Amino acid sequence: MSARENILNAIARNQPELIDVPVIDQNAVIRYEDKYVQFKTVLESIGGKAELISDLAVLKQQLIADKQSGNFVVNAIAELGDIDNQIAKLPAFELEKIEKAYIKGTVGVAENGAVWVFESQMINRLVPFICQHLILVIEKKDIVDTMHQAYEKLDVSKEGFGVFIAGPSKTADIEQSLVIGAHGARSAKIYVIE
Amino acid sequence: MTVKHADLAEKFIADEPRTDWHDETLWFVRAKRDKAAHGLPEWEQLREWGSQIKNRTLSNLSNYLIEFEKNALANGIKVHWASDAKEHNEIVHEIIKKHKIQKIVKSKSMLTEECHLNEYLQHHGIEVVDTDLGERIVQFRKEPPSHIVLPAIHLKKEDVSATFHEHLQTEKGNNDPQYLTEAARQHLRNKFVESDLAITGVNFAIAETGGFVVCTNEGNADMGAHTAAVHIACMGFEKLIPKAEHLSVFLRLLARSATGQPITTYSSHFHKPRPNQEMHVVIVDNGRSKQLGREDFRNSLKCIRCAACFNTCPVYRRSGGHSYHTAVAGPIGSILNPNLDMKANADLPFASTLCGSCSNVCPVKINIHEQLWKWRQVIVSEGYVATGKKAGMKGASFLFSNPKMYRLIGKVGRWSMRAFPLMINNKANPWFKQREMPEAPKESFRDWYLKNKKNKS
Numbered sequence: 001m002s003a004r005e006n007i008l009n010a011i012a013r014n015q016p017e018l019i020d021v022p023v024i025d026q027n028a029v030i031r032y033e034d035k036y037v038q039f040k041t042v043l044e045s046i047g048g049k050a051e052l053i054s055d056l057a058v059l060k061q062q063l064i065a066d067k068q069s070g071n072f073v074v075n076a077i078a079e080l081g082d083i084d085n086q087i088a089k090l091p092a093f094e095l096e097k098i099e100k101a102y103i104k105g106t107v108g109v110a111e112n113g114a115v116w117v118f119e120s121q122m123i124n125r126l127v128p129f130i131c132q133h134l135i136l137v138i139e140k141k142d143i144v145d146t147m148h149q150a151y152e153k154l155d156v157s158k159e160g161f162g163v164f165i166a167g168p169s170k171t172a173d174i175e176q177s178l179v180i181g182a183h184g185a186r187s188a189k190i191y192v193i194e
Numbered sequence: 195m196t197v198k199h200a201d202l203a204e205k206f207i208a209d210e211p212r213t214d215w216h217d218e219t220l221w222f223v224r225a226k227r228d229k230a231a232h233g234l235p236e237w238e239q240l241r242e243w244g245s246q247i248k249n250r251t252l253s254n255l256s257n258y259l260i261e262f263e264k265n266a267l268a269n270g271i272k273v274h275w276a277s278d279a280k281e282h283n284e285i286v287h288e289i290i291k292k293h294k295i296q297k298i299v300k301s302k303s304m305l306t307e308e309c310h311l312n313e314y315l316q317h318h319g320i321e322v323v324d325t326d327l328g329e330r331i332v333q334f335r336k337e338p339p340s341h342i343v344l345p346a347i348h349l350k351k352e353d354v355s356a357t358f359h360e361h362l363q364t365e366k367g368n369n370d371p372q373y374l375t376e377a378a379r380q381h382l383r384n385k386f387v388e389s390d391l392a393i394t395g396v397n398f399a400i401a402e403t404g405g406f407v408v409c410t411n412e413g414n415a416d417m418g419a420h421t422a423a424v425h426i427a428c429m430g431f432e433k434l435i436p437k438a439e440h441l442s443v444f445l446r447l448l449a450r451s452a453t454g455q456p457i458t459t460y461s462s463h464f465h466k467p468r469p470n471q472e473m474h475v476v477i478v479d480n481g482r483s484k485q486l487g488r489e490d491f492r493n494s495l496k497c498i499r500c501a502a503c504f505n506t507c508p509v510y511r512r513s514g515g516h517s518y519h520t521a522v523a524g525p526i527g528s529i530l531n532p533n534l535d536m537k538a539n540a541d542l543p544f545a546s547t548l549c550g551s552c553s554n555v556c557p558v559k560i561n562i563h564e565q566l567w568k569w570r571q572v573i574v575s576e577g578y579v580a581t582g583k584k585a586g587m588k589g590a591s592f593l594f595s596n597p598k599m600y601r602l603i604g605k606v607g608r609w610s611m612r613a614f615p616l617m618i619n620n621k622a623n624p625w626f627k628q629r630e631m632p633e634a635p636k637e638s639f640r641d642w643y644l645k646n647k648k649n650k651s
Contacts, residue, residue, distance in 0.1 A: 004275040007431065007479045012256040014487030019253045021436060022246035024443065028236050042456055092387045092421040111234075111446075112456035125420040125468055129413045129460070147442035147457075156438050157403035160269075160466030161420075164445070166457050169413040173328035173344065175351045176219055177371035182327060183382060184413025184460070 026148050035110040035143045036192060043113030047180045048167035048188040050113075052140070056080060059137070059191060063102060071099035076123045077137060087124050095124065101131040105165075108143040108192070109150050114166040115190060116150065119159045128165060134185035136165065140192050196538075199545040203513035216348065217511040223344075224505040226454025227555065234446075243443045245559035248496035251434055252486065258401040258434050259477065265404025266475060269466045274476045279309035282478045286311060286393065286426055287318060289474060293424055295320075295390045301408070301415035302326040303395030304342050304499055305428050305478060307521035308534075311393075322393070323385045325414040327378050334361045340515030342522055343452050343501040348514050382414070392418030396429035397498070398444055399475070402437040405465035406475065409448065409458040416462055425467065426474045430482055432495040444498060447557035451500040485533045490568045494529045496558040503552035503562055509545050518542060525552035529565040532573065540578035543569035601640070608634040 001009075032038040040050040053059065056079050063080050066073040074084045080102060087095065103122050105115035115136050122128050128136075144150050156162055169184030180186060207213045231237045251258060263273045276282035282305075290298065298315070300306065300322050312322050312333075324333045328345035332338065334357050339345030346354065351369040358364040364377045394415045399406040406427055408415045419425045435444065449455040467473035486492050504510045504524035515523040520531045520539060528542035543566045552562040573579055574587070593600050611618050611634035619626050637645075 002275070003277045003281055003479075006277055007275055007477070007483060008256050008259060010479070010483035011259070011431070011486060014483055014492075015255050016253050016489075016492065019246075019250055021250045022243050024243055024439070028239050030234055030236060046455065046459075096383060096387055109457075114457050114461070126417070129416040129420065147446050148439075151439045151442045156441075156463045157269075157400075157405055157465045160464075160468065162463045162465075163416070164457065164461040166459050166461075169411070169459055171327045171375060171412050172453070173326070173331065173346055174354050174371040174374055175349075176222070176344070176347075177351070179372050179375040181379065182375060182412035182414070183325070183379060183386070183417050 024148060029146055029148055030111065031145050032110050035145060036140055038110040039108055039113055039143050039192075042111065043167060043190060046113055046167040047170060047178075048113055048190060050190045050192060052192050052194055054194050056137075056193065059102070059135075066100055072097045074098055074101040074123070074127060074131065076121060076127070077102050077104045083123070085123065087127065090124065092126060092130065095126050095130045098127065098131040100133045100135065101127050102135045102137070103128055105136045105138040105190075106142065107150050107153050108138045108190070109145075109147060109164070110143055111146045112166055113190075114150075114164040116154055116162060116164050119161040125161050128163070129169075129184045132186050134165070134168070134188045136188065136190045138190065138192055140194050143192070197519050198541045199513065199517050199519070200541070202517035202519060203509075203545075206514040206517055207512065212350070213512055213514075215350070216514060219347065220505045220511045223453060224502070224555070227451055227502055227505065228454075230450035230454040230456065234450075240443060240447055241557055241559055244447050244498075244557050245496065247435060247440050247443060248558050249493070251436060252432070252492060252495060254436075255431065255434065255486070258436060259431060261401040262399055262404055262434060263477075265402070267404070269404045270473070271404065271467065272472065272474045274474060276476055276478045276480070278480045279478075282309045282428065282476055282480065283311050283314040285476050286428070287315060287320070289424065289426060290315070290320060290391060293391065295424065297385075297389045298322045298391045298393065299325050299385055299389040299414075299418040299422070300393040301395065301410060301418055302329055302345070303393065303428050304522055305395060305430050306393065307339065308430075308480065309428075309478070311428075323382070323389070325382050325385065325412075325418055326410070327375065327412060327414075330378060330382065331357060334358075338516070338521070340523065341501060341504055342499055342524075343504075348516065383417075386414075386417040386421050389418060389422050391424040391426065392422035393426045393428065394419055396427050396433050396475070397448070398435050398441060399429055399433045400436075400438050400441070401434055403465060405438075405463055406433075407441060407445075408462050408464065409445075409460065410462075411455075411459045413460050416460055419462075419464070420468070423470070424472045424474070425464075426476065427464070428476045428478065431477050431479060432482055432497075448498055448500055451502040451555065451557040481534045485530070488533070491529060491533065491565055493560055494526065494533075494562075494565060496560055497526050497530075498558060500557055502555040502557065506551045506555050508547060508549065508551070513545070518545070525562045525566065526560070529560075529562060529569060532569050536573065536576060537578050540573045543567075543573060601638070604638055608636070608638070 168188040171182035331346040340348040531539040550563040
């Protein structure tokens with residue numbers, strides 16, 4: 001018998017009697033008066049930044065200025081300008097030079113400051129992790145109270161990869177001292193469009 | 195049994211200021227957990243849901259595993275099954291050999307620690323770089339992690355500085371965590387960019403979608419997995435959950451219980467390899483199916499590895515992770531490891547005060563302290579307990595079931611403690627070690643009660 005059959009048979013023999021799946025009653029779950037305020041407060045407590053903007057005009061200007069600075073800046077948001085599709089095929093040692101990346105998110109979560117990003121929104125799976133500074137853009141109407149509503153809104157298996165990102169990369173592995181910028185982005189700013 | 199918790203703990207506590215620091219630091223993490231938990235009015239309900247989803251999963255595990263495999267294969271993920279640590283290591287090694295790969299990065303996976311994968315691969319001439327900062331620190335020092343979430347919590351920044359000075363040529367005596375972390379960032383970014391194969395753990399595998407979730411704060415799992423041409427994710431089969439919507443419950447519980455964060459920085463959902471990438475999942479038993487059949491102990495398999503039970507445990511905090519001499523230390527380790535090797539780990543269920551704090555903080559409501567107590571009974575009945583302890587217990591059992599004898603011995607004991615204190619307060623008495631013996635009262639509570647009751651009536 002193969003390992004697979006051995007394991008599955010042993011489990012089938014030893015598992016307890018079938019019981020029901022619990023019903024997750026969302027009425028029992030916290031709601032926030034102002035989801036954006038909660039989102040911003042939590043995000044800033046974990047090292048990120050949030051800013052409310054009325055439209056993308058400000059960001060367009062910022063992107064142009066960033067690109068002119070000579071740094072390697074990647075845009076993945078169609079509404080902001082040309083998308084840098086060439087990074088889809090770049091190897092890691094090239095992507096490692098990315099200073100800043102502009103990426104659109106799908107859903108924001110008020111309870112923990114996390115933003116969901118699909119693979120198609122980041123052009124290359126490495127970009128939101130390997131860039132030095134991360135800019136995420138979400139719509140205010142897409143901020144939900146908790147993870148329960150987030151999973152209700154999202155089909156997480158729709159694409160090959162997707163991620164909740166909550167603030168910049170961090171570690172406290174040396175004497176529990178919080179250091180921002182472990183391996184991933186050193187900063188994370190989330191622009192929320194009203 | 196070659197090493198025992200008590201002996202290793204004795205070495206750890208020899209440095210008193212460091213023991214105090216360790217104790218206080220972990221208690222601080224526990225306090226952060228409390229603050230995060232109290233921020234949600236539904237916290238207890240959330241624990242209940244977490245517990246029930248895991249109970250359901252264990253009750254239908256064989257079907258969920260078949261469902262997971264079917265969906266993962268449809269997603270283009272290769273699925274492997276390993277009965278034990280040896281098979282797991284061989285499967286991983288086989289994939290590495292097939293691709294003739296030399297450079298490997300690995301993010302945190304307690305399963306690969308349990309299977310001693312690094313040592314196995316090293317033995318076959320393959321070097322693995324651990325990329326979690328804490329794990330990299332202990333890897334440089336050739337030590338195992340001492341905590342499943344905070345691998346280097348037994349070290350001070352001076353230790354890390356000395357280690358990095360030796361291996362990464364950082365400034366001697368520069369103990370600034372910011373500076374040291376930056377040095378590791380530069381060092382490991384090079385490793386990521388060069389690597390051909392990435393190994394990660396799995397926090398949750400979803401039967402319904404055939405995908406898996408990996409949580410990190412540093413981003414090291416993603417840096418490795420999205421760079422390498424081959425990604426191998428290793429999981430114990432109990433990592434399964436039925437549906438994607440159940441992730442909401444577990445991601446809300448996990449980081450809050452572990453470090454008091456509302457969520458880890460990155461919660462990455464892998465469903466398909468990228469174009470031209472190979473993605474493998476290795477599903478491991480290694481004693482888990484046996485544990486599933488032990489009615490008293492099966493729900494230890496609900497564990498989501500948050501380490502809340504470590505941080506709250508008065509014994510763990512004051513004895514350090516290395517004194518548990520196993521990959522998973524702390525209270526949960528003490529109920530998992532006797533299943534793997536009862537003889538070698540017979541000491542662990544005794545490394546507890548049975549205070550129950552572990553069960554109270556567990557996000558999936560494992561009755562850890564009750565299982566510790568039950569393991570003690572199994573271990574004694576299987577004969578894996580030291581002769582001295584066995585004789586002592588037999589003696590106590592005889593004494594406590596003979597009231598007349600008990601009263602007589604009590605009287606003699608009280609008298610001799612007062613008359614010849616050195617008879618008790620000496621090194622031959624293990625209870626005297628690092629403790630002051632209490633002052634012996636003149637009469638027992640029983641004598642006092644009988645006397646006073648008579649006076650009243």
